[in-house]
Amino acid sequence: MADKVNVCIVGSGNWGSAIAKIVGANASALPEFEERVTMFVYEEMIDGKKLTEIINETHENVKYLKGHKLPPNVVAVPDLVEAAKNADILIFVVPHQFIPNFCKQLLGKIKPNAIAISLIKGFDKAEGGGIDLISHIITRHLKIPCAVLMGANLANEVAEGNFCETTIGCTDKKYGKVLRDLFQANHFRVVVVDDADAVEVCGALKNIVACGAGFVDGLKLGDNTKAAVIRLGLMEMIRFVDVFYPGSKLSTFFESCGVADLITTCYGGRNRRVSEAFVTSGKTIEELEKEMLNGQKLQGPPTAEEVNYMLKNKKLEDKFPLFTAIHKICTNQLKPKDLIDCIRNHPEHMDTSIMPSPKL
C-alpha cells in the first residue's frame, strides 16, 4: 500500500489561510491524503500570544483571515523545515521575495520526490532583466517540479465560499489528479492544464492590460474602447506567450487564469483603479500607491517594464503596441491620451485585417 500523501502549506497570509480551509477539508475527507496538514506560520506575537498557538487552539488566523475557522487538522508550525520535511506536496503561498530564502532553507531537507505548487501571483526580475517565473525559481532552487494555481480568485471570496474557478498548470500529467483533488471544492472549481508557464504568465500579463483598461476609464472613452483594449491586450498576451513560452496552447487562455481573470482584473482590480486615478488626478504611480494602497506596490507597471525589456531584446516592441504604450505611459514617456494613437495601427488590424483566421 502506498503511503498517504502529506501536504504542507508554506505561508499563512490571507490567501494561504483561505486555501488552507479548502485543503484542510479535502485532506480530512479524502482517503489518499494524510489528514494532518502542516502550515508554516511566520511567528508573530498577537496580544502577547504566539500566532501559531492561537491558530492551533482557536483554529482561526486572527491576523490574516479573521472570522473564518480553519479545519482542526490544519496544524500551524513555526519552523519551516519542521513543517515541510515530511511533505509530498508543498503549497507555496508567501510573498514572492521570500521564495529564494525559503528554498535555501529547505534544500536537501525535504523529500526528494516531493512536488511543489505555487499560488504566488507575481514574478521576479531575472538577472539583467525580464521575467523570472516563481515556479521556475522554486524548481531551480529546490530541484523539484513545481505546478501553479492561478485564476480569478480573491482570498476573502474563496474563504466565504463564493463560487469561483481556478486553473492549475501542471506540466507532469501524473500529478494532475492529486492536485485537483486537493484543491477542488464545491464552490471552488479547478481545471488542470499541462501548460504551467502560460497559466503563470497570464497571471502577470493581465495586470498590464488592466492598467490599459484603467487609462481608458480615466479618459472616459467608453465601453467599446475598453472592450477593444481588453481584446487587443488578450491578443498580445497570446502572442507574447507564443514568442517567449513556445508550445503553449490557446485553450489555456479559455480557462479561469486567462479570459476570466483578465476580465475581472480589467473591471474590478486595483491596477485598473490606480491607473484610472493616474489619469484623472495627474499624480505619479508612486504617490497613488501611497494614497490608495497604503504603499503596497502595484503589479502592472513593473510587469510592463520587464515585459518591455524582453520585447526590446527581441526587437518586438512594435508588434506589441499596447504593452509598449502602457509601459511608456507608466514611465511618463507618453501621455495617457496617446494610448489610443498607439493602438490605432495595431498589427491585429494591419497585417491581418483581411482574413485573419489562419493565425490561430
Add this chain to the structure above:
Amino acid sequence: MNEPKPMNPHGSGWANELAAVDEAYLHYKMADKISTCIIGSGNWATTIARNVGRNVAAMANTMEPKVYMYVYEEIVEGRKLTEIINTTHINVKYMPDFVLPENIVAVDDIVTAARDSDILIFAIPPTFVSSCCKTLLGKVKPTAHAVSLIKGFERGDDGQIILISQIIMRQLKVSCSVMVGCNLAHELANDNFAEGTVGCRDQKYYRVLRDIFKSETFRVVVTEDADCVEICSTLRNIIAFAAGCSDGMELNENTKAGIIRRGFLEMLQFVDVFYPGCRMGTFFEACGISDLVTSCYANRNRKLAEAFVKTGKPLCELEHILISGHEPLGPVTAELVHILLKKKGLVDKFPLFTTVYKICMGDLPLTRLVEALCQASEDIFHPQHTFQL
C-alpha cells in the same frame, strides 16, 4: 451555400471559364464604380453613414461618391426629415449634433435608394427586414451584395434561429455579409476608439467592406466566417442576461467572471455543434470576446436581468419599462437556443444556457445559476488537440 456550377460540356475545363469570369468582372469594375446605399436612418445607420460617406468620397476612382440613404419619411417640426437631412446634413431626429458628409443623400423611397447599388447596407430594426426585402425583391441589381448591421434574429417555424443575414439572402436572393462588434452608436459617433468585425460572404468584397466602414477610430477586421460572427453576437445576449442576474444578486466579480467564461465556452461549443466549420480565431475578434465583455458590463440585457432579479417582477412586465421598442434578446435567445439543444439532446451539455432559459421561464429559482456552474463538468470543450499556439 453556393450552387455547384455545371461542368462545361465541351470540356474546356474550369480554368478557361474562371478566366472568362475574371475578365468580365475586371471589365465591369473598370466600367462601373461600385455604388453603395444605406437602408435605414436610425442612430446606428446615421453613424455608419458618416464613415461610409467619407470613405467612398476618398476612393472616388473605384467607388461612386454619391451614397443614398433610405430614410423612413417623418415630419419633424413641420419639415420632411429627408429634406432636413439633405439641406442641413443633420439627422435631427436620431442624431442631432452630428454632421453627415454632403455626399450622403437622403431619399424616402427604398427602391430609388437601392436600385443601382452594388452594396446595400441594412441598418433597420429587425422587424422591418422582411417587408423591406419584399419591396426590393427583383428591383436591385442581381449582382448586388447586402451587408447587415442588424442585431437580432427571427424565429423559424420549428423554433430555429434564423439569422438576419439569412433572411436577407433568402428573400432578396443576393449574398449578405454582416458587420458587428461595436454596439454603442454614440461612442462611435464621438470618435471613441472601437473595433468591428465584418463576416463577409463574398470574396470580392473583403477589401471593399473594410475600406468603406473603417475610420481612424473605428478599426474593422474582415473574416469569412459570417455565420460565426453573427451567431456570436446573438448568443452573447444569453450570457449578458446571466451576468445581469449575477449583478442583481450582488454576487461578486469572480463569480461573474466564472459565468462569462462558462458562457464563452458554451458559445464555442454551440457554434461547433450547429455551425460546424467556423474558426476559433473569430471568437477572438471584436464580434466575440469584446462584444461579450461589453454586453456583460454595459448592455440592455444586463440591465433587464438586474431589474428582473431586484424587483422580482416577471420579465414581461419589465420589458416595456426598460426597453421600449426593443426586443429583450436575452430571454428570447435563451428560449430558441433551448429548443435547438433539446432537439439534439444536448441540454445537459449546456448548463448555463439551459439554466438561464429555465430561470427566465420561472422554472428554476435564481440561485440555481451558480449551482449549475458548480456542477458543470469541465469536459465541455477540449480544444487542446486542435489549437496548439
